[in-house]
Every structure is written in C-alpha cells, then in structure tokens.
Amino acid sequence: MSVKGRDELATLGRSFNEMAASLQDQFERLNGLSKVQQRFVSDVSHELRTPLTTIRMASEMIFEARGGFDAGTRRSAELLHTQVDRFESLLADLLEISRFDAGAAVLDAEHLDVRAIVRRAVDLAAPLAERMGTLISYVEPTEPCRADVDPRRVERILRNLLANAVEHADRNPIEVVVASSESAVSVSVVDHGIGMTQRQTEHVFDRFWRGDPSRARTIGGTGLGLAISLEDARLHGGLLEAWGRPGVGATFRLTLPLRAGVVIDSPPGPLERAHEDVEPVPVRHGPSPAALPELGDL
Incomplete structure (x- = not known):
C-alpha cells in the first residue's frame, strides 16, 4: 500500500505493509525449505542405489545357497531377499516422486x-x-x-x-x-x-x-x-x-x-x-x- 502522511490510515498502511513483507518472507523460506527437501530426497535416493546394488548381489548369493543352511538361517536368507526387493521398490518410487516434484517427469505419448x-x-x-x-x-x-x-x-x-x-x-x-x-x-x-x-x-x-x-x-x-x-x-x-x-x-x-x-x-x-x-x-x-x-x- 502506498503510505502518505502520519495519520491513522497511514499507520494502518505501514502495519499492513509490514505484515505483507513478513508473510512474503515466510513464503520464501517455506519455498526454499520445500526445494531443499525435494533435493534431499532426490540426492539420497540416488546415493542409495550404489550400496543397494552391492547388497542385492550379496543377498542373491545367500538366497541361492539357502538350501545348505539350517532352518533359522534359511528363513533369514528368505527374509533378507524379500526386504531387499521391497527396498528396491521403495527406492524406485522415491526417485519417481522426486522427478514429479522437480517437474522433470516427461510424457512419452x-x-x-x-x-x-x-x-x-x-x-x-x-x-x-x-x-x-x-x-x-x-x-x-x-x-x-x-x-x-x-x-x-x-x-x-x-x-x-x-x-x-x-x-x-x-x-x-x-x-x-x-x-x-x-x-x-x-x-x-x-x-x-x-x-x-x-x-x-x-x-x-x-x-x-x-x-x-x-x-x-x-x-x-x-x-x-x-x-x-x-x-x-x-x-x-x-x-x-x-x-x-x-x-x-x-x-x-x-x-x-x-x-x-x-x-x-x-x-x-x-x-x-x-x-x-x-x-x-x-x-x-x-x-x-x-x-x-x-x-x-x-
């Protein structure tokens, strides 16, 4: 608001402008926080792919050899195999969500x-x-x-x-x-x-x-x-x-x-x-x- 003079309306105008500036600052902070959060999810998801690949290879070897284990170890190998599958699915979904958040998803129609x-x-x-x-x-x-x-x-x-x-x-x-x-x-x-x-x-x-x-x-x-x-x-x-x-x-x-x-x-x-x-x-x-x-x- 354009403020002129020192009367009550001018004081109200200054108060309104201060409130608007404060709200704008909060919007910018929240927008920056949202972008940092999106970048964090994207970066962490990408960084997890390398160790997950190693874990996948190790779990596959253990799972294939489960026939020679005792019952408890065999069950652990099966649980590890299942949870690695689930972890891979979650990671893929997080990467996909990060693409949508970044506006990078492309339609191949x-x-x-x-x-x-x-x-x-x-x-x-x-x-x-x-x-x-x-x-x-x-x-x-x-x-x-x-x-x-x-x-x-x-x-x-x-x-x-x-x-x-x-x-x-x-x-x-x-x-x-x-x-x-x-x-x-x-x-x-x-x-x-x-x-x-x-x-x-x-x-x-x-x-x-x-x-x-x-x-x-x-x-x-x-x-x-x-x-x-x-x-x-x-x-x-x-x-x-x-x-x-x-x-x-x-x-x-x-x-x-x-x-x-x-x-x-x-x-x-x-x-x-x-x-x-x-x-x-x-x-x-x-x-x-x-x-x-x-x-x-x-």
Missing part, C-alpha cells in the same frame, strides 16, 4: 488402443488375485479406445489400482470396466471388499498414508503407489477418482483424454454405486475443477 494396455495389466494381476482368492472380471467396448497415452505410465497406474483392489477385496470379485466417449476413455477398478469412509477417500492418494494402520499389508506395497498413480494421471491431463463405502467396497476410476489438451467434462466410466443410504461424495483428483457428473448404477 503414443496413439494407442487403451484396451490392450488394460488387458495386459489384468493378465499380470490375475496370478496375484488367484493367490489371494479373488477373481478379476473384465468388460470393454467392442470398438477401439485409442488415445494419446504413455503406455508405461498408464500400465503402472492400472497395476497399482489392481494391486490395491486385490489387497482390500477380502476374496470378493473385482471388476475392471473400460468405457469411452467422444473426448475421453475411462478405466474403473471396482472391488466389493472392506471399502472406505469419506475421510479415507479424501486421503487415499496421500504419500505413505494408510487408511487402517492396524491392518497388515499382505502384498507389501511401498505406500507411494497411489500417489505416483495420481501424478501419472495428471501428467496425461487426466483424472484419478476414488469412491468408497465401508462394507460395500471401493471404486477407482482413471479417465484420460483422447487427445492432449482436451478438457474432461464427463468421465464415461462408472464410479458411484447405488445404496439404500445416502451416497458419500466421490473425490476427484486432477487438473479439472468441474463438478462430478451423476453416474448410473454399476
């Missing part, structure tokens, strides 16, 4: 039929679902659903969504539904397991967040899968949405524009499911602030 990517992801998830006592069914349009997508990133999103569904399905079936419109293609992953509350739905894409800390992971994710999936969807200019109800199940819907730069107004795939109680508000994560459309029953 191709004009492809999304149905082929979904089929491949379902085929990869089927053995895991079978081991967990869950069946995955798949519905797709008869016509091709071609869009400008990065197949590696889209498949990674779908693998994360399917693994999450298998983890929480409680041996109930899982449906994967592909739908398309004139501007977008959607993939909905629907489970009928433990479900989510509205609060859990709002935080499900947060990094390292767990809806029920007391619930043991049976698959062993890193806690970053859904956060990375959200960033991958945003990189496409798409949406990643979640809906849930305790005891009914959960639905995750990925929607991608057919062409880069197209604004998604009405995602074609299912999200909400009818229930005798009042439906919770689904949560949309993506670049478009438009309100969610009303969707038919699944």
